[in-house]
Amino acid sequence: MKTKLHKIFKKQGRRPETGGRITNETVAEHRERVLAGGRKFKYPVQYTKHRVLFISVLISVLALIAFVIFFAYQLYFAQAYDKFTYGLTRIFPAPVAEVDGQFVRYSDYLSGLRSSIHYLTTKEANNFNTTDGKRQLEYQKSLAINKAIKAAYVTKLANENDISISTAEVDEFIQEQIASNKLGVSEEVYKQVISDYYDWTFDEYKSSVRQQLLNRKVNATLDVESSDKINQILQQVQSGGDFATIAKEQSEDIITKANGGDVGYISKDSEDPNGLLGAVADLQPGQVSGVIEGSDGFYIVKLIDRRDTGDVDFAKIFVAYKYVDDKLEDVRKEGEIKKFIEIDENVESINQQS
Numbered sequence: 001m002k003t004k005l006h007k008i009f010k011k012q013g014r015r016p017e018t019g020g021r022i023t024n025e026t027v028a029e030h031r032e033r034v035l036a037g038g039r040k041f042k043y044p045v046q047y048t049k050h051r052v053l054f055i056s057v058l059i060s061v062l063a064l065i066a067f068v069i070f071f072a073y074q075l076y077f078a079q080a081y082d083k084f085t086y087g088l089t090r091i092f093p094a095p096v097a098e099v100d101g102q103f104v105r106y107s108d109y110l111s112g113l114r115s116s117i118h119y120l121t122t123k124e125a126n127n128f129n130t131t132d133g134k135r136q137l138e139y140q141k142s143l144a145i146n147k148a149i150k151a152a153y154v155t156k157l158a159n160e161n162d163i164s165i166s167t168a169e170v171d172e173f174i175q176e177q178i179a180s181n182k183l184g185v186s187e188e189v190y191k192q193v194i195s196d197y198y199d200w201t202f203d204e205y206k207s208s209v210r211q212q213l214l215n216r217k218v219n220a221t222l223d224v225e226s227s228d229k230i231n232q233i234l235q236q237v238q239s240g241g242d243f244a245t246i247a248k249e250q251s252e253d254i255i256t257k258a259n260g261g262d263v264g265y266i267s268k269d270s271e272d273p274n275g276l277l278g279a280v281a282d283l284q285p286g287q288v289s290g291v292i293e294g295s296d297g298f299y300i301v302k303l304i305d306r307r308d309t310g311d312v313d314f315a316k317i318f319v320a321y322k323y324v325d326d327k328l329e330d331v332r333k334e335g336e337i338k339k340f341i342e343i344d345e346n347v348e349s350i351n352q353q354s
Contacts, residue, residue, distance in 0.1 A: 075106060079141075079341055081117070086110045097149050098338045100331045104145075104152040111204060113144035118199035138344040145339060153328055154215045163221055165213045170206055173213060212295065215324070220293040223323035230291050230298035230319040237288055243302045243315060252297070253318040261302070261315035268310035276301050280314050297321045 074080045075094055089107040097104040117140060120126040128137045158164065178190050194205045220227070233250055237243055244260025251257040272278060274294030283289060283303040292299040297320035305313040331337060 076341055081110055081113055083114075086114060096340055097145060097152075098340075099149050099153045099328075100156065100336045102152050102156040104148050108151060109145050109148040111200075111208075112147050113140060115198045115200060116140045116144065119197055123197070135344075141341075141343050145341070145343065149337060149339075150324070150328060151211050151215070153331070154211070154218050154324060157222065157324065157327070158214055158218050161218070161222065163214070163218055165210050165217065169213055170210050173209055174206070216293060216295050219321035219324050220298075223321050226298060226319050226322055230300065230317075233317055233319070234291055234300055237300065237302075237317075243288065243317070247315060247317045250319075251317045252320050253316065256316060256318075259315075261317050262304065263314060263316060265305075265307070265311045265313045268312065274299060276314070276316060277312070280312050283314075 071088060071092065071094070074085050075089070075096075086107065089105070089110055094106040095103040096106040096109040117128065117137070120136070120140070121128070126136060127133045174190075178187055191202050194200055194202065198205065200208070229250075233246060236246055244262070247261030248257055251261055253261070256263055266277065268277065270277065274296070275292055276294070276299060279289045279292050279299075279301055280303050283301075285303050285305055288302045289300055292301065297318055299319075300317045302315045303312065304315060
């Protein structure tokens with residue numbers, strides 16, 4: 001009977017059904033049957049994987065585009081200056097302006113603006129939601145963007161002339177400020193004052209100090225005209241010229257030159273951004289210092305008198321730095337300053353005139 005069935009299937013070109021039994025003769029057939037069944041699921045799964053990958057990439061691209069649009073809107077249209085936006089500008093560099101081919105970082109602009117707003121809000125109780133407050137906000141924006149533009153230009157000049165500020169110089173300046181007892185006797189108190197007044201972290205404050213020192217060094221190094229003038233004045237004084245007379249004729253300090261440079265008695269604990277009190281501390285009455293590189297210009301000081309309290313009366317001759325401001329004005333006239341945000345032009349013009 002079995003032989004007869006085989007003959008029938010062979011004649012019809014079919015193999016006999018073997019059911020679930022696997023023999024040496026049918027193992028190949030069973031393997032092929034299993035593989036064929038698996039192929040029904042293999043290709044749909046591969047297709048699904050490719051589709052999931054495509055959708056994931058598409059969602060990521062769309063999310064990135066949405067973020068860029070949101071980020072750009074916050075910066076260039078809404079002009080947001082909240083902490084979140086400021087944090088984003090520190091992570092993702094974005095320009096707020098361009099000066100002579102140098103981009104001005106939006107984070108630098110927001111750092112100055114937020115600091116001013118924080119001080120005016122917390123220390124002077126300004127309300128920026130009023131009409132006057134909104135005008136004041138525009139004025140602060142103008143100040144902040146012009147300061148950021150100048151800082152970027154100073155950095156450009158510094159790079160072109162191999163001028164830099166080391167970490168040691170920054171730390172030394174800060175330690176001198178701490179030791180002066182003007183902001184506190186400890187570093188922790190100093191940091192707290194920085195946070196309270198400027199809303200800066202200590203690293204942000206260090207960046208501000210570095211920029212301030214860089215501006216001073218660039219001017220002192222490159223302002224040959226002002227440097228020559230102050231050195232000529234020093235030679236006149238050292239040659240026996242009358243300090244008061246020379247101050248009246250050549251000092252650029254409008255307030256003190258009429259008095260022969262005399263500033264009157266100054267407390268030893270007064271702010272000393274230009275290092276004048278430090279220079280006077282090493283003098284005896286009647287003695288004259290050398291050239292002092294201040295934050296805004298060159299100085300020569302003469303000690304007139306010192307009280308037992310430590311208060312001092314001294315005279316000064318001042319020659320302002322002009323190099324950076326003059327170069328920046330030339331760049332402005334040539335149209336090489338571009339601002340990427342709109343600021344009230346009337347407020348800005350008042351700012352520049354004041």
